[in-house]
Each structure stands twice: as structure tokens, then as C-alpha cells.
Amino acid sequence: MDFHHLFGYLSGLLLIRPExxxxxxxxxxxxxxxxxxxxxxxIAGHSGRRKNLWTVAGLLLGIWALGTLFLLPAxxxxxx
Numbered sequence: 195m196d197f198h199h200l201f202g203y204l205s206g207l208l209l210i211r212p213e214x215x216x217x218x219x220x221x222x223x224x225x226x227x228x229x230x231x232x233x234x235x236x237i238a239g240h241s242g243r244r245k246n247l248w249t250v251a252g253l254l255l256g257i258w259a260l261g262t263l264f265l266l267p268a269x270x271x272x273x274x
Contacts, residue, residue, distance in 0.1 A: 205256060227256045234259055242269035 198216045202208030205223045214222075234252030238245045241263070251259035 223256070227253055230256045230260045234263055237263050240268075241266070 231252035234248040238248035
């Protein structure tokens with residue numbers, strides 16, 4: 195298995211469109227990972243988690259980080 199197929203299946207994009215060209219796959223995955231990073235930052239901020247950490251996780255891990263963040267319970271904030 196070459197890098198194109200491994201990356202495509204881990205990102206899930208080749209499951210949607212198996213005949214995707216490598217250049218299109220990498221550009222689309224890059225855009226999706228940037229959007230996942232933004233969503234991770236927003237959700238982490240609302241759930242009381244570290245925004246910068248989750249932004250980087252979303253950028254590197256994409257949908258896997260976003261899914262993990264959805265499954266984690268919100269942190270309880272203590273007042274004073």
C-alpha cells in the first residue's frame with residue numbers, strides 16, 4: 195500500500211471517492227484538516243478545554259481529534 199492510499203483511507207476521503215487523484219486528495223485533506231482545527235478550537239473553548247492544544251490536534255489528526263472532542267464530557271468550571 196502506498197502513501198496515497200494509506201492517507202486517503204485514514205482521512206476517509208477515498209471511502210467517499212475512490213478514484214480521487216493524489217493532488218486533489220492532499221489539497222482536499224488539507225482544507226478539511228484546517229476546518230477540523232477551527233471546529234476543535236471552538237468546541238474546546240466552549241467545553242472548558244485547552245484551545246491551542248485541540249487546535250493543533252485538529253490540524254494534525256483531523257476528524258479523529260474532532261470525534262474524540264465530541265465524545266469527551268465537558269469540564270466543570272469552579273467559580274472562585
